Every structure is written in structure tokens, then in C-alpha cells.
Amino acid sequence: MMRQAGRYLAEYRAVRDKVDFLTLCRTPELAVEVTLQPVRLVGVDAAILFADILLPLDAMGAGLRFAQGDGPVFDRPVRSAPDVDGLREPEVERDLGYVYDAIRLARRELAALPPEQRVPLIGFGGTPWTLAAYLVEGGTSKSHGHLLSWSWQDPAGLARLLARLAGVSARYLAGQIAAGAQAIQLFDTWGGLLDARRFRELALPPVLRIVEALRAIDPRVPIIYYVNNGGHLLAELATLPVEVLSVDWRVPLDRVRAAVGPAKVLQGNLDPTALLASPARIEELTVELLEQGAGGGHVVNLGHGILPNTPPEHARAFIGAVRRHGARVVTGQAARV
Amino acid sequence: MMRQAGRYLAEYRAVRDKVDFLTLCRTPELAVEVTLQPVRLVGVDAAILFADILLPLDAMGAGLRFAQGDGPVFDRPVRSAPDVDGLREPEVERDLGYVYDAIRLARRELAALPPEQRVPLIGFGGTPWTLAAYLVEGGTSKSHGHLLSWSWQDPAGLARLLARLAGVSARYLAGQIAAGAQAIQLFDTWGGLLDARRFRELALPPVLRIVEALRAIDPRVPIIYYVNNGGHLLAELATLPVEVLSVDWRVPLDRVRAAVGPAKVLQGNLDPTALLASPARIEELTVELLEQGAGGGHVVNLGHGILPNTPPEHARAFIGAVRRHGARVVTGQAARV
Helix, strand or coil, X not given: CCCCCCCCCHHHHHHHCCCCHHHHHHCHHHHHHHHHHHHHHCCCCCEECCCCXXXXXXXXXXXXXXXXXXXEEECXXXXXXXHHHHXXXXXXXXXXXXHHHXXXXXXXXXXXXXXXXXXXXXXXXXXXXXXXXXXXXXXXXXXXXXXXXXXXXXXXXXXXXXXXXXHHHHHHHHHHHHHCCCEEEEEECCHXXXXXXXXXXXXXXXHHHHHHHHHHHCCCCCEEEEECCCHHHHHHXXXXXXXXXXXXXXXXXXXXXXXXXXXXXXXXXECHHHHHCCHHHHHHHHHHHHHHHCCCCEEEEECCCXXXXXXXXXXXXXXXXXXXXXXXXXXXHHHHC | CCCCCCCCCHHHHHHHCCCCHHHHHHCHHHHHHHHHHHHHHCCCCCEECCCCCCHHHHHCCCCXXXXXXXXXXXXXXXXXXXHHHHCCCCCHHHHCHHHHHHHHHHHHHHHCCCHHHCCCEEEEEXXXXXXXXXXXXXXXXCCCHHHHHHHHHCHHHHHHHHHHHHHHHHHHHHHHHHHCCCEEEEEECCHHHCCHHHHHHHHHHHHHHHHHHXXXXXXXCXXXXXXXXXXXXXXHHHHCCCCEEEECCCCCHHHHHHHHCXXXXXXXXXXXXXXXXXXXXXXXXXXXXXXXXXXXXXXXXXXXXXCCCCCHHHHHHHHHHHHHHHHHHXXXXXXXX
16 A cells, blocks of 8 residues: 555654654664554554665755655756756765664564464655656645756756666666565655656656666566556557556546556556445445556555544544455456456 | 636736735726736637636635645534535525625626627636535645545535535526626536546535526536646546636646547646747647647647746737647648547
């Protein structure tokens, strides 16, 4: 489940009461503690490293902080070619080594769990376009005016930023694989801002560069690409050389399947707000989701991050419904085909 | 152009320097002055009444104010069935009469302009789902947690709110027609939050109720329905009994045309950030837009509101490109068909 280690768990809130968000990210023992909470408490099939996609930008000297309740803020936003040149080239082992320490420790702790909890560990990062969306705006934004202005007024300058972010991301994620991450998820939270042509021109090339770099390290590590709000980009998603396409809740999985063909595994895409419905309704919605996903490989997931006000027993109802109905629905569907 | 009377015009900013936003909305002489600015200064083919979709909610007692730079705030958000019962039933002529006065005055002033500037006047309102998105959250929101929680936990209570908003909107917009609005645009800024089924269940029924009510008043007044971020809702849009479908910039008009058939007029959908590109590039993009829209009726427009940092000469370049190339492209396309 996206954002499965998070505020909806009292056990997570107890850790956060003691340390701020960035300290939690930078303290491997604590990051691993919250990484494993959903495995122990909710019963998910994979652990997702607790980290933030913006950490590499901090390592590039952009001055990341998290304002109380206000999300991320960059003290030094990047809005011009000279700003791009001013970014530091991080040494990932030195500047982001705490992430790799957390991965190594998480793998050891997972190996020591009871057999049914020895799940794989997923590492992740943001796509260059999405990292730029935060770095250029100086934090979260509704309109992305700085980023989009730049994209029209100085596309070459922005392309240089995206290329640098691709290079740093490729090294950062290769390091995650080397440390023990068993799959890599790329989050493109803001790719859906763009129409299809601009997505192909701006957002896709740096993603392809990262994918190529990771394939060169270890072609067996699956890459999951998540795009939010990308229902208009299905033709582009079909061309992506990744194993798993993860989509938001707006677009039914059978429509995605029709557009991308049978070979790709689809991940998603229950509306995270549906976990606020009753457990009985969650079960019904999960069965429908399984039916929509049954035309090929399907990693059941939410279509966006779990909400902080989700009751943990509703998250467990979702997981339980997948376990109870998954095999039946998929087998039934196969029989009908 | 969506939001064509706005901050990108120095003449608008000069008016706003003297009065706050709500005072501007509530002072017919000033509202008409800014309504006519884009007709005089940019050369658009229609005047769009200067108003705000949230005004009827203020008339219902929700306590609307505009915080400096922070967008709308409701002092009394509505989050439960008893809150719905606590809303006042406005008398539109008394409580929103300043809007009707502005419409009557704008029509008179338009009639007195030189012939080429005697353009029609478009009135507008928000859809009930979109009005609820602001009223329930108490203002703008990124996650719409209150609205979406309510939709799952007490759908009947939320349906009561939406039905009341539909009733008030129908009377408010019927009054706009009676005062002289020559077309009505319905803005569904947040309909695209929903997947197709939830859109059909939650957002569509109150829109249909408004459309029916307006048809009963005067079936000749065209209704324009705008949905933001609705590329996944094309099948639903095809069923809407309105003359004009207006869509955001993410979905190419030829794809919308293929989904909705030849009878509907499409409105849109240049990426508003494209007006930050050079005038030469704006001209190229406009020609492409005309080609995408040439399969049927097309009202050229932006895909979302014009940005405050748009140079006015770029807005004029857009309008000029439509005038220079519109007839040629559409005729050429017709010749190829």
C-alpha cells in the first residue's frame, strides 16, 4: 500500500512524537522500525523503505526542511540555468548513506521475522520531472507556475536540470539496489500535469535514462513506475520499458490493460478514500478491483497514498479481502476467458 | 478565455487596488468594468460575467471571505446532515441581485459598444459537486479529505447537500438567464477527482437537475459544461445533455471528439501555461489546436484559467492566431474529409 508506513498507524505516530520527519528519515534504526510496522501490523506482502523522494535534492544543496504541517520547503529553489549550475553533485554513498544503512538493516530484520513476514523490500525515488516540480517551486504547489513558465521560456535550461536529476537519481537508486532493495518504484506524482506530447518531451527522457542505468546494474530488479493522474497518458505508459505500471484510482485497470497489452503487470488502484467506507463495502470494492485487474499480472494496491485518517482495521480489511478473494476471482476470470 | 477578466491585465489590477475581491463582485459598475476589459483590450468574442462560483454559498450563510493571497475561506464549513439543515435557503433576487444588476448593466454597455465589440455575455456557476468541494473543506484543499470521507461514510447526507446546492444553483442561474445572460457555463473544477462510477453516482445527478431546470426556463440558451482533469470521464461527458463540452488541456480534442461524437461543440483547450511561450510558438500551438478541434464545432479557449503572469500581448497573439488561421484550418480539414 502506498505510504503504508504512516500516520494512520498509532505506532508510527508514537515514533514521530519523538523525532521530526527528517530525523526519522536519517536515523536507520527508526526508519527500519516504521518500515516494518505495516508488515507486522497490517500484513502487507512487501515492505516499502521509509524515506522521502526529496532526500537527494537536499544532498544537492537545495536546503530541504519540513515546515510544521506545511509539507516540504526548499530554502534555495532552482529556477534558472545558473541555479542548476549551482547545485552540488552529491556523493551518494556519503551524502545518502543513511538510506543505504536503513536498507541493509531492514533486510537483516526482515530475514529474522517469522516465515510469513519475510517479505521483499521495495526501494524508491521520484522521477526527475516530479523532483523538479518540488525543487523549482520551492515546495508543494497548486499551479506549478515557476516550473511550467520555465518549461516554455527556457526548455534547454530546464532540460539541463532534468538531466542532472536523472544522473543523481540513477546513482542514488543503483545504490539502493546494491544495498539490498529488491524492486525500485519510481514516483511520478506530477507527470499527469502534462499533456501527452509534453510528457513525451519533458518527463519521459530522464525516466528512460534512469531505467537504462538501473538495468545496467541488475536487469532482474523489477522497476515499478507510478504516475498520478495519468489516465490521458496510457499510450505513453505502454512504451515504458518497466515491468510494472502503477496508476491512480481514476482510470479502471481493465482500460489500462486494454491500452498497454498483456505483458505488463499493473499495480493499483483502489481509491484511498474508499478505505474510509465500512469494511463490508471495502470488501465489495476490492472484489471489483480484482475483477478489473484479472486480465494479466496485478499487484493490488491503492491508487495513491493511504490517508492519515484511515482506521488501521480498514487497511487490514482491504488486505484480508485480497487474500480471501484474489485466487478465486483470478481463476474464475481465467476460466471465463 | 477562462478567467479572461483577471490579474494579467494592468487595468484589472488598477480596479483591484481600490477594492477587495468580494466588493468588486458585489459592485455592479465595477464588475461590469472588468467584465468588458478583455472585450476592449484583448478582442475576445464573448464577455464572461465577472463573478465567483462561490457567491451563492455565501448567500446560503456559509460566511465566505477571501483571505489575503490565500483564496476563499468559509467560516462555517458544512460537514454533516445537520450542517446541511442549518444552511439558509437564499432568495436569489434579494441575496444575489447584485449579480443580476451586473448582467443587465453589462448587456446595456455591450449594446453601446462599436459593432465588432458587441459580443454575447456568458453567465456561469459551479456544479454542486465543485461547490461542495469548497463548502465542505472550508476553502481550497489539496486532498479533499472531509468531502471524500463524507462521501463514503454518509452518502445520503452528502446527497442532501448536493440536492440543495442543485436547487439553489438552478434558481441562481435561471435568474442570470432572466437578467440577460446569453449562455451559461457550469464549472466542474473538482469532478475529475472521482472515478467514472463515483462521478456518475455523485457529481452527475445534481448537474442534470440544473440542466433540466434551465431548459424549462429557456431551451435556446446554450449550456457549456467544463470539467477539469476529466480525461477519464469521456463516456460520461458524452451523455450530458448540453451543447458544449469544455475540457482541460491534458486531453487532445480529437480524442474527445472520437468519444463524444459529432453533435457536441467542444470548447478548449490550450494549456494556459503555453501563453508564457513566445508569440511565434503560441501561433504554432494554436494552429495545432485548431486542427485537433476541426472535426466538429469548436469554441477555441484555454484548458483552464489564464495565469496572472501571462503577458497581455501573448493573450492577444492567441486570439489573433485563431482569427488568422481558424477559417483556413477548418475549411482545409473539411476539404480532406
